[in-house]
Amino acid sequence: MAEKPIITVKNLVKNYGDFSAIKGISFEVYEGEIFGLLGPNGAGKTTTLEIIETLRDKTSGEITVDGFNIETDADDIKQVIGVQLQSAGYYPNLNLSELIKLFCGLYGINKSPMEMLEKVALTDKARAKYKDLSGGQKQRFSIATTLINNPRIIFLDEPTTGLDPQARRNLWDLIREIRDAGTTVVITTHYMDEAEELCDRVAFVDGGHIIGIDTPNHFIDELVASGFERKKQVKLANLEDVFINMTGKEWREG
Amino acid sequence: MNPQKKYSNFNATMAIARASFRSIIRSPSAVVFSLAFPLIFIVVFANIGGSGVTVDVGVAKTTDTLSPVYRALKGAKVVHLITDQSADDMAKSLAKGNIDAIIDVQKNNAMPPYTLHVQYTEASQQKGGILKSLLQSIFFQINSRGNTIPQPVAEIKETTVKGREYKYIDFILPGMLGFSLLSSGVFGTAFVFLSLRLTLVIKRFFATPVKKYSIVLGEALARLVFSLLGALFIIMVGHYAFGFTLIHGVVTVINMLVLAALGLIIFMGFGFAISGIAKNESAVPPISNIITMPQFLLSGTFFATTAFPNWLQAISKVLPLTYLNDAMRKVAFEGAGLNEVTHQLLILGVWFILIYAVAVKTFKWE
Ligand SMILES: Nc1ncnc2c1ncn2[C@@H]1O[C@H](COP(=O)(O)OP(=O)(O)O)[C@@H](O)[C@H]1O
Ligand SMILES: [Mg+2]
Numbered sequence A: 001m002a003e004k005p006i007i008t009v010k011n012l013v014k015n016y017g018d019f020s021a022i023k024g025i026s027f028e029v030y031e032g033e034i035f036g037l038l039g040p041n042g043a044g045k046t047t048t049l050e051i052i053e054t055l056r057d058k059t060s061g062e063i064t065v066d067g068f069n070i071e072t073d074a075d076d077i078k079q080v081i082g083v084q085l086q087s088a089g090y091y092p093n094l095n096l097s098e099l100i101k102l103f104c105g106l107y108g109i110n111k112s113p114m115e116m117l118e119k120v121a122l123t124d125k126a127r128a129k130y131k132d133l134s135g136g137q138k139q140r141f142s143i144a145t146t147l148i149n150n151p152r153i154i155f156l157d158e159p160t161t162g163l164d165p166q167a168r169r170n171l172w173d174l175i176r177e178i179r180d181a182g183t184t185v186v187i188t189t190h191y192m193d194e195a196e197e198l199c200d201r202v203a204f205v206d207g208g209h210i211i212g213i214d215t216p217n218h219f220i221d222e223l224v225a226s227g228f229e230r231k232k233q234v235k236l237a238n239l240e241d242v243f244i245n246m247t248g249k250e251w252r253e254g
Numbered sequence B: 001m002n003p004q005k006k007y008s009n010f011n012a013t014m015a016i017a018r019a020s021f022r023s024i025i026r027s028p029s030a031v032v033f034s035l036a037f038p039l040i041f042i043v044v045f046a047n048i049g050g051s052g053v054t055v056d057v058g059v060a061k062t063t064d065t066l067s068p069v070y071r072a073l074k075g076a077k078v079v080h081l082i083t084d085q086s087a088d089d090m091a092k093s094l095a096k097g098n099i100d101a102i103i104d105v106q107k108n109n110a111m112p113p114y115t116l117h118v119q120y121t122e123a124s125q126q127k128g129g130i131l132k133s134l135l136q137s138i139f140f141q142i143n144s145r146g147n148t149i150p151q152p153v154a155e156i157k158e159t160t161v162k163g164r165e166y167k168y169i170d171f172i173l174p175g176m177l178g179f180s181l182l183s184s185g186v187f188g189t190a191f192v193f194l195s196l197r198l199t200l201v202i203k204r205f206f207a208t209p210v211k212k213y214s215i216v217l218g219e220a221l222a223r224l225v226f227s228l229l230g231a232l233f234i235i236m237v238g239h240y241a242f243g244f245t246l247i248h249g250v251v252t253v254i255n256m257l258v259l260a261a262l263g264l265i266i267f268m269g270f271g272f273a274i275s276g277i278a279k280n281e282s283a284v285p286p287i288s289n290i291i292t293m294p295q296f297l298l299s300g301t302f303f304a305t306t307a308f309p310n311w312l313q314a315i316s317k318v319l320p321l322t323y324l325n326d327a328m329r330k331v332a333f334e335g336a337g338l339n340e341v342t343h344q345l346l347i348l349g350v351w352f353i354l355i356y357a358v359a360v361k362t363f364k365w366e
Helices: A045-052 A074-080 A096-107 A113-119 A135-147 A165-180 A192-198 A216-225 A239-247 B009-025 B028-048 B068-075 B087-096 B122-148 B168-198 B201-206 B212-242 B250-277 B281-298 B310-316 B320-333 B342-362
Strands: A005-016 A019-030 A034-038 A060-065 A081-084 A153-157 A184-189 A201-206 A209-214 B055-059 B079-082 B101-107 B114-121 B154-161
Touching: A005 A045, A005 A184, A019 A045, A019 A184, A019 A201, A019 A209, A034 A045, A034 A165, A034 A192, A045 A060, A045 A153, A045 A184, A074 A081, A081 A135, A096 A113, A096 A135, A096 B009, A113 A135, A135 A153, A135 A165, A165 A184, A165 A192, A165 A239, A184 A192, A192 A216, A201 A216, A209 A216, B009 B028, B009 B168, B009 B212, B028 B168, B028 B212, B055 B087, B055 B122, B068 B079, B068 B101, B068 B114, B068 B122, B087 B101, B087 B114, B087 B122, B101 B122, B114 B122, B122 B154, B168 B201, B168 B212, B168 B250, B168 B281, B168 B320, B212 B250, B250 B281, B250 B320, B250 B342, B281 B310, B281 B320, B320 B342
Parallel strands: A034 A184, A034 A201, A081 A153, A153 A184, B055 B079, B055 B101, B114 B154
Antiparallel strands: A005 A019, A005 A060, A201 A209, B101 B114
């Protein structure tokens, strides 16, 4: 597969006053992949994402998204991306169906709310308020709002943080479906098991630097080839496998 | 693939307006402040009427202020003497019942030494009656003090002018409308924009192609429609249930709604400014109260500002709600057209410029 960059970031720098949050990072995201930005809290994941999304100004560097320059073509970029913010709320007192209609108006696109809610299995919650949803449902609803404008790329900022194992797996399935339908996905997380499972390629971000970009398998193979061994013999299953096995994989509401 | 329709800022604005309107009508505080409170006040005050009030008496310029009659009136607590109006204004006020009577005390060269001319008005018969009995007791005292001389000291000559009855509802309803607009404009706008900012709703909007002005316009439009529907409802209840006077009927209602819209736009300016200044939601009520309370109390919502001491009147004369109330009452009761309240509109216009200059400086998007 010829890898075609859909996002190119070159020497991105972001200073908040005296504090330097992003210290010159460069990477590419390929069309049709799930790209993971991994790193501990405060690494600069959200900052990087929001600069690409045209929601924050950069200090310096060059970024193109689907051929558009973030400095000159912000409006064009907004048309082709879908954005899930790390902690965004939704317009108060409206139900899910009305919120989708609102976003349709904001994007200038005609979609039926049910069609969108169906994609994330929330049709039975059409009349519910966002604040009354469970954590996993909230994230799935957020993802539905990112898909309204048929985006080329969606950005998901820590969508699984705080979710239980079932809800996490359920969301991974949804994200894979979105990628399989042809949408590029950029996701941030600090869970390595999640990245290993879900991402086609990952970039490690730490203290405002990128310290490695590759496929999860390649990183692991490299480490093993260097002679690394886990201190403790790896068991064939872990406690999460036990939990999933005992409680079942199906999605829980609540 | 799919032919890209041109992005419509109008549709985006309307989508926000619809969402915001839905949100407002589902928010209990908006409904309570804009509709329930004003209606409760109207019901309560319409039933108490204007009891325990003062009698406003205009004093003609030709009055002999040294006469014992005048001094006796000045000493009477129920009587509020008005000396700073021209004869013309006074006559108009009398016909409307804004003042209850006009007196003119004249010194005679013949006996009796003083003649008191009193003009009452049909527009305020109750208070006229109060004054009448008061004058009788004053005259009884004065004339019996002059017992040593054979002739009475003063005599009364009375006339009554024609006028329309000015009911308390005619006073209280425009004040309640003003209160409703003030609270919706200031509190509502401040709360909504602050919470949309803090909960990152606006940030999420910015990830769509929507323009900033669409967000402001959509929100303002929703509040305008809500408040005007509320105003219409209050006017209708006032008119049909309590006999609120609408001189030119529908035209008067439309004029009132135009004033309501202008007032609301100015009050929203305060709301925008507050949403930028407040750091969190609990900071909104205190700041909003600083803006609304003085206007609520000093702008003639419940009582005519003429009852205030001069220094308070001076304050009330700069507040925007004073002029909105004033214009509303002129339009509703006197049937004035908007072109006849240009003085009030002009001052509201100055407030508009001032407050939006401040709002543009303080307003924050994130
Ligand atoms: N608006 C801001 N002002 C100042 N510092 C900020 C701001 N946003 C983020 N930071 C700082 O920048 C660093 C990176 O933050 P962020 O991008 O949110 O990290 P992550 O998403 O990886 O947890 C952190 O140290 C954070 O405190
Ligand atoms: Mg983050």
